[in-house]
Amino acid sequence: MTLSNQVAIVTGAGRAGKGIGRAIALALAKAGASVVISDFVPENADRVANEVITAGGKAIAITSDVTLSSDCEELVARTVNEFGRLDILINNAGITRDNLLLRMSEDDWDSVVNTNLKGAFLCTKAAARIMVKQRRGKIVNIASVMGIVGNAGQANYAASKGGIIALTKSVAKELGSRNININAVAPGFIQTVMTDALPEELRDRMREQVPLKRLGEPEDVANIVVFLCTEAASYLTGQVITIDGGLFM
Ligand code: NDP
DSSP: OTTTTOEEEEETOOOTTTOHHHHHHHHHHHTTOEEEEEESSHHHHHHHHHHHHHTTOEEEEEEOOTTOHHHHHHHHHHHHHHHSOOOEEEEOOOOOOOBOGGGOOHHHHHHHHIIIIIHHHHHHHHHHHHHHHHTOEEEEEEOOTHHHHOOTTBHHHHHHHHHHHHHHHHHHHHHGGGTEEEEEEEEOSBOSHHHHTSOHHHHHHHHHHSTTSSOBOHHHHHHHHHHHHSGGGTTOOSOEEEESTTSOO
């Protein structure tokens, strides 16, 4: 149990079934961490927390909207109240509002950047206050390969994920001296509710482009995230690990 006695927050972890956040929460709990399942919708957060408990782990659910600084601060305060510390933050909450640039509304831009980028900033700031005092912490930001290579129809999403990468590197430089590691993972095509909704033909084409000839599973992302939270990864910070079956090399 490599993460015994450690406390982790996973944002956007309430998507049951195939969510990446849920897979990360289950994997962290399996490694021994107590996990705070944070999500928008209370029933969703409760459901995943119950899944973790049923699997033998420790979890609580906290409802929070990562776009609100008050919610992010309360999320961290309630976690510390409940467990006495905070060792791990996973900034996973994310949304898409795809459209070509000329058709993209200001609202589509704002909601994606606010959730994906500002949300990660607000949660990182709230968590860092505790981690700096503890002189210890691990933060993993869920970016995307689209934040590295860009994608037509996703200017807002790609910009938010590119921003997360720059946030990761900047905070790594600021907080490294306080023994805080912050890294990003950049998943490629992962099988989730989002990709399940795509036509079979498109999914076949995506699979064909991947050197490993399969789409990723949420667990493929979760395994690397857990590794980044362990002491085995203690000399890694400010890095972006691409998890895409070799799609973008
Ligand atoms: P999901 O939509 O399944 O999960 C995201 C979760 O975040 C949902 O539960 C959602 O709640 C929640 N959420 C949305 N807005 C907020 C908010 N303001 N505050 C708190 N929670 C919020 O997505 P995935 O599991 O597919 O993706 C997880 C992460 O991985 C995202 O950051 C995504 O960008 C990234 N990613 C995903 C890839 C993929 O192929 N699926 C590829 C690359 C990166 P609700 O359902 O109520 O909206």
